Amino acid sequence: DAGVIQSPRHEVTEMGQEVTLRCKLISGHNSLFWYRQTMMRGLELLIYFNNNVPIDDSGMPEDRFSAKMPNASFSTLKIQPSEPRDSAVYFCARGRRQPGYGYTFGSGTRLTVV
Amino acid sequence: AQSVTQLGSHVSVSEGALVLLRCNYSSSVPPYLFWYVQYPNQGLQLLLKYTTGATLVKGINGFEAEFKKSETSFHLTKPSAHMSDAAEYFCAVSDYSGYSTLTFGKGTMLLVSP
Numbered sequence: 001d002a003g004v005i006q007s008p009r010h011e012v013t014e015m016g017q018e019v020t021l022r023c024k025l026i027s028g029h030n031s032l033f034w035y036r037q038t039m040m041r042g043l044e045l046l047i048y049f050n051n052n053v054p055i056d057d058s059g060m061p062e063d064r065f066s067a068k069m070p071n072a073s074f075s076t077l078k079i080q081p082s083e084p085r086d087s088a089v090y091f092c093a094r095g096r097r098q099p100g101y102g103y104t105f106g107s108g109t110r111l112t113v114v
Numbered sequence: 115a116q117s118v119t120q121l122g123s124h125v126s127v128s129e130g131a132l133v134l135l136r137c138n139y140s141s142s143v144p145p146y147l148f149w150y151v152q153y154p155n156q157g158l159q160l161l162l163k164y165t166t167g168a169t170l171v172k173g174i175n176g177f178e179a180e181f182k183k184s185e186t187s188f189h190l191t192k193p194s195a196h197m198s199d200a201a202e203y204f205c206a207v208s209d210y211s212g213y214s215t216l217t218f219g220k221g222t223m224l225l226v227s228p
Contacts, residue, residue, distance in 0.1 A: 043204070099165075100166075102160055
């Protein structure tokens with residue numbers, strides 16, 4: 001988890017509220033990935049960025065989800081409005097374009113929508 | 115497109131017994147393969163990876179994996195399980211899209227009994 005800081009660690013919100021998840025990279029990297037993990041679906045890739053540019057957002061489940069990466073060290077994932085089925089653990093991870101590098105994951109944000 | 119299949123969502127072993135977690139992959143090109151471990155309430159941590167060269171790869175905590183191209187497998191083993199090995203393990207394959215995205219298996223929960 002070193003170098004990838006996610007906040008908050010836990011978030012409980014009411015249905016319909018806006019939720020913003022944050023990811024900070026201690027050192028800039030080429031690529032940043034957002035994943036969602038649930039018991040039913042496992043790890044799902046939501047979106048990834050390269051050099052701050054969104055490359056593939058086909059995994060974003062609905063228009064209620066949006067992500068930004070304003071600079072090489074910071075990204076947000078926003079859900080508006082939130083729904084109970086969005087409850088999951090959301091991870092961000094850093095990587096590089098070179099094959100074989102792999103990812104370094106943050107500790108995740110556990111989101112509960114009631 | 116790459117894919118990963120992990121056989122067995124749960125594997126139970128006794129402390130001191132051999133650990134074997136199975137992973138088969140599908141890839142149209144020589145793959146880069148990874149094993150990650152996830153402890154409760156934590157992010158995924160890299161255990162080991164295969165890129166090129168020696169097909170037997172050693173990782174942290176006494177784990178190793180062998181790449182077998184003829185069997186399209188990358189099984190994870192450890193000679194003697196420890197209670198602290200109880201966690202969820204994910205196999206992943208890297209693609210060659212230029213952004214090195216990882217495709218993860220569904221995960222295998224390793225349970226270790228005294």
